[in-house]
Amino acid sequence: QLQLQESGPGLVKPSETLSLTCTVSGGSVSSSTYYWGWIRQPPGKGLECIGTIYYTGATYYNPSLKSRVTISVDTSKNQFSLELSSVTAADTAVYYCGAYDSSNYFGWFDPWGQGTLVTVSS
Amino acid sequence: DIQMTQSPSSLSASVGDRVTITCRASQSISNFLNWYQQKPGKAPKLLIYAASSLQSGVPSRFGGSGSGTDFTLTISGLQPEDFATYYCQQSYSTPPYTFGQGTKLDI
Numbered sequence: 001q002l003q004l005q006e007s008g009p010g011l012v013k014p015s016e017t018l019s020l021t022c023t024v025s026g027g028s029v030s031s032s033t034y035y036w037g038w039i040r041q042p043p044g045k046g047l048e049c050i051g052t053i054y055y056t057g058a059t060y061y062n063p064s065l066k067s068r069v070t071i072s073v074d075t076s077k078n079q080f081s082l083e084l085s086s087v088t089a090a091d092t093a094v095y096y097c098g099a100y101d102s103s104n105y106f107g108w109f110d111p112w113g114q115g116t117l118v119t120v121s122s
Numbered sequence: 123d124i125q126m127t128q129s130p131s132s133l134s135a136s137v138g139d140r141v142t143i144t145c146r147a148s149q150s151i152s153n154f155l156n157w158y159q160q161k162p163g164k165a166p167k168l169l170i171y172a173a174s175s176l177q178s179g180v181p182s183r184f185g186g187s188g189s190g191t192d193f194t195l196t197i198s199g200l201q202p203e204d205f206a207t208y209y210c211q212q213s214y215s216t217p218p219y220t221f222g223q224g225t226k227l228d229i
Binding site for chain 1: 213
């Protein structure tokens with residue numbers, strides 16, 4: 001059973017870089033079935049897809065964040081990571097990693113990690 | 123980008139009621155539409171994919187329909203555990219796949 005778990009600092013200073021890692025268990029990040037994604041949710045607000053990465057390294061980023069986002073995959077550790085640079089208070093959110101199942105013509109995020117709250121504050 | 127608009131933003135209902143939540147896409151997305159349920163402090167859970175296919179393990183009181191730009195999520199016979207926030211998400215074309223703003227269903 002595929003499971004995902006986010007890890008990383010819960011507090012980041014303004015203008016610094018937010019870095020999170022998602023560890024995949026019960027499956028491989030090298031699987032051709034999945035894209036691996038990051039989604040965030042500011043407190044009390046809705047969901048925003050940050051971007052996805054395929055095991056080949058192909059990435060897709062939300063245009064609104066593209067200039068500040070890097071998503072990478074580490075097949076040796078079975079992990080993928082998010083870096084978001086030049087953060088401000090507006091980047092305070094719960095960050096989720098998710099497996100985007102593309103095994104058939106349609107696709108969806110399932111499963112998700114439990115989420116990790118990242119607060120941007122000095 | 124494809125914009126997803128849900129209505130209503132919030133909805134009050136009672137146990138046993140039938141409720142309908144609507145999601146509209148800014149352009150045709152065929153049936154590339156998913157529905158998720160999120161409870162407070164938890165990650166979203168996939169309910170329906172491809173507009174009308176029920177994810178394994180999801181109760182049959184949940185149903186989805188629609189194609190093109192207009193979609194609905196229907197819950198027939200609300201149960202106490204169904205009070206949550208519901209999101210639609212389009213998976214058309216290339217990522218990132220946008221979500222609706224959510225519909226909070228409460229008692």
